[in-house]
Amino acid sequence: MTTVGNTATAMSVPLLDLKAQYPAYQAELWPLLQELCAGQGFILGPQVTALESSLAAYSQAAFGVGVSSGTDALLLAMMALDIGAGDAVLTSTYTFFATGGTIARLGALPIFLDIDHDTFNLSPAAVERFLLEQCRSVNGEWVHTVSGARVKAIMPVHLYGQAAEMASLLAIAQRYHLKIIEDAAQALGSEYHGQRVGGLGDVGCFSFFPTKNLGAFGDAGLCTANDAELTERLRVLRVHGGKPKYFHAEIGGNFRIDELQAAVLNVKFKHLDAWTAGRQKNAQHYRLLFADAGLTDRVELPHAVPGHRHIYNQFVIRVSERDALRAFLTEQGVGSEIYYPVPLHLQQCFAYLGGQRGDCPVAERAADTSVALPIYAELSESQLAYVVDTIRRFYQTR
Numbered sequence: 001m002t003t004v005g006n007t008a009t010a011m012s013v014p015l016l017d018l019k020a021q022y023p024a025y026q027a028e029l030w031p032l033l034q035e036l037c038a039g040q041g042f043i044l045g046p047q048v049t050a051l052e053s054s055l056a057a058y059s060q061a062a063f064g065v066g067v068s069s070g071t072d073a074l075l076l077a078m079m080a081l082d083i084g085a086g087d088a089v090l091t092s093t094y095t096f097f098a099t100g101g102t103i104a105r106l107g108a109l110p111i112f113l114d115i116d117h118d119t120f121n122l123s124p125a126a127v128e129r130f131l132l133e134q135c136r137s138v139n140g141e142w143v144h145t146v147s148g149a150r151v152k153a154i155m156p157v158h159l160y161g162q163a164a165e166m167a168s169l170l171a172i173a174q175r176y177h178l179k180i181i182e183d184a185a186q187a188l189g190s191e192y193h194g195q196r197v198g199g200l201g202d203v204g205c206f207s208f209f210p211t212k213n214l215g216a217f218g219d220a221g222l223c224t225a226n227d228a229e230l231t232e233r234l235r236v237l238r239v240h241g242g243k244p245k246y247f248h249a250e251i252g253g254n255f256r257i258d259e260l261q262a263a264v265l266n267v268k269f270k271h272l273d274a275w276t277a278g279r280q281k282n283a284q285h286y287r288l289l290f291a292d293a294g295l296t297d298r299v300e301l302p303h304a305v306p307g308h309r310h311i312y313n314q315f316v317i318r319v320s321e322r323d324a325l326r327a328f329l330t331e332q333g334v335g336s337e338i339y340y341p342v343p344l345h346l347q348q349c350f351a352y353l354g355g356q357r358g359d360c361p362v363a364e365r366a367a368d369t370s371v372a373l374p375i376y377a378e379l380s381e382s383q384l385a386y387v388v389d390t391i392r393r394f395y396q397t398r
Helices: 017-022 026-039 046-058 069-080 097-105 124-134 166-176 228-238 259-269 272-292 322-331 347-353 361-369 381-396
Strands: 064-065 087-092 111-112 135-138 143-144 150-155 179-183 203-207 220-225 315-317 368-372
Touching: 017 026, 026 259, 046 064, 046 220, 046 259, 064 069, 064 087, 064 228, 069 097, 069 179, 069 203, 069 220, 069 228, 087 097, 087 124, 097 111, 097 347, 111 124, 111 347, 124 166, 143 347, 150 166, 220 228, 272 315, 272 381, 322 368, 322 381, 361 368
Parallel strands: 087 111, 087 150, 150 179, 179 203
Antiparallel strands: 064 220, 135 143, 143 150, 203 220, 315 368
């Protein structure tokens, strides 16, 4: 085991290095891209069909629908579930902007709720408390007493690669007759007690942004579902609502995934489990190094919940002197990132909702104290040791 000793030789450890994984699939990818370019078939072809099938199976869902981005996956899912003006969706305030932004884009009301401390994910207790205290039943629907919006769905986010507490959320959804849209953008392959995320709710939404554990060469995404009728609606809405072509019973959008992006993802998918295993190994090595450095009383490491398969899309620690530590890491050549410095209920564009500091104290504390460290599979033990040693040296100066 690499241990943390005295000041290490300076090195560069980027937050993410996509170039490091490229040699693993380069030789297989280029002939396939050349074949696609020669054939000039770029829209909804066999590569898309193969990707949809393999990733649906991987997520233990019956169907997959390739889309243009993770954001569009969320948007399409809500459109297919008839969520729009006059409706409300309950979701986490501590997440990437698209989670709340897509709700608002459809004219629906985003209700931002607090998170669980250990997982950073939507708190089932906060969801139930909101429904009981701020909603009333009207003709079988739960209506927000302040806005009059009908609560239609819960959108949990499987943040940083760990599943939300789905058993509780699914039970709440059943009691209140709500849909579940899983924002699984960071969680392809994550499990909740043996079940893969994306196949637990009504629709699962994935992102293949280049920095994800399975990343495209640009934007791409996927919706998963278990209901055939709902899946067909997702497919129709993906192409402007046209079925058959040029005949439109409703308005959809252009949410197609490119055949080229699907080809890239098909090749990279063969390496996903190996990359995930590498991230998990690095996470475990970090834990040993932080313990060896005597830092566990000053650095709160990620909580891996028993029964969850955490894929570590990010490795997020919490420290009281976050901003000073991050500045020191940068000076020493260690990449880091703050996800997410401003919870959604405090974002300026959502000021019309009346959110105030103190509304979601757990999320607000996470936003003030969390920082992500490098975790990608290709990191060496010496790089991991350098990251932890740099943090040790920071605290020696305090």
